[in-house]
Amino acid sequence: MSTIQSIEGQNEQHPDVALVERVRGGDVSAYDTLVRKYERQIFRIAQHITQNREDAEDVMQDAFLKAYEKLDQFQGNSKFYTWLVRIAVNESLMRLRKRRTGRLVSMDEDVRTEEGSVPRDFADWAPNPEQNYSQAELAEILRKTIQGLPQGFRVVFALRDVDGLSTEETAETLGLSVPAVKSRLLRARLQLRERLTRYFGRKATQAVQASGSPQGIGAEK
Amino acid sequence: MTCTEFLEILDDVIDESMAVETRSEIEAHLKKCGHCEVVLNTTRKTIEIFRCHEIYELPAEVSDRLHNAIMERCRKAK
Numbered sequence: 001m002s003t004i005q006s007i008e009g010q011n012e013q014h015p016d017v018a019l020v021e022r023v024r025g026g027d028v029s030a031y032d033t034l035v036r037k038y039e040r041q042i043f044r045i046a047q048h049i050t051q052n053r054e055d056a057e058d059v060m061q062d063a064f065l066k067a068y069e070k071l072d073q074f075q076g077n078s079k080f081y082t083w084l085v086r087i088a089v090n091e092s093l094m095r096l097r098k099r100r101t102g103r104l105v106s107m108d109e110d111v112r113t114e115e116g117s118v119p120r121d122f123a124d125w126a127p128n129p130e131q132n133y134s135q136a137e138l139a140e141i142l143r144k145t146i147q148g149l150p151q152g153f154r155v156v157f158a159l160r161d162v163d164g165l166s167t168e169e170t171a172e173t174l175g176l177s178v179p180a181v182k183s184r185l186l187r188a189r190l191q192l193r194e195r196l197t198r199y200f201g202r203k204a205t206q207a208v209q210a211s212g213s214p215q216g217i218g219a220e221k
Numbered sequence: 222m223t224c225t226e227f228l229e230i231l232d233d234v235i236d237e238s239m240a241v242e243t244r245s246e247i248e249a250h251l252k253k254c255g256h257c258e259v260v261l262n263t264t265r266k267t268i269e270i271f272r273c274h275e276i277y278e279l280p281a282e283v284s285d286r287l288h289n290a291i292m293e294r295c296r297k298a299k
Binding site (some may be wrong): 130182193 | 235259268272277284291
């Protein structure tokens with residue numbers, strides 16, 4: 001699913017560079033290609049931050065429009081995609097701020113919690129535990145699980161692990177230091193693992209198989 | 222290696238970005254610690270599951286509508 005190559009050859013030009021040049025030269029259809037290429041990822045990132053579908057749709061439109069208008073400011077020393085993500089992250093945070101009537105929203109929100117940084121549940125998982133759930137049930141479990149994370153963890157996990165950005169790119173995109181990204185990533189991964197064990201641990205999946213329906217969906221706090 | 226030390230480098234283990242000497246220490250620890258082995262395997266699986274399943278679907282008609290709206294706004298912008 002991830003389309004981002006983390007390492008480009010030193011002398012090899014990223015294909016986006018040529019597209020960006022064409023857009024700068026007035027070729028709007030080249031921008032159409034860039035939008036198609038990244039719209040799903042930008043939508044997903046906006047969803048992860050805003051947690052609201054309508055907002056995510058608006059953010060996606062605004063981010064692409066802003067990137068188009070500001071393309072002259074794109075320096076080319078970072079990748080087009082990471083530059084675009086940074087715009088989308090800022091737009092998402094602005095949208096949240098609007099919803100919360102002006103309260104300042106930042107990536108540092110709620111990250112002090114230590115919950116889940118030490119593993120507690122050591123139940124092993126069944127092989128391919130996700131197969132015990134339908135696609136819709138699985139998506140619901142994954143949404144609930146990741147929505148329970150503090151925002152500053154959720155976004156780091158989404159960019160680094162789901163989207164496939166490097167640690168350095170994630171740091172640059174979110175305006176965080178590399179050690180901060182690393183510490184948040186570890187805690188995000190451990191918290192998600194802990195929560196998913198409730199569904200995918202051997203006991204849980206046996207219960208699903210026995211009853212023929214998922215155990216525990218909706219039971220989460 | 223203790224479990225705490227293992228947890229501290231768990232991300233490096235998952236991303237396979239550690240020195241060869243550390244690798245053998247890790248293997249030795251995992252051989253005798255079932256808990257850390259479970260944590261490593263299930264954390265890997267956690268990442269894989271999130272990576273392989275789109276949790277925020279963007280249906281084709283919504284995607285088309287948004288795409289067209291973006292391109293229309295871009296054309297107007299210049």
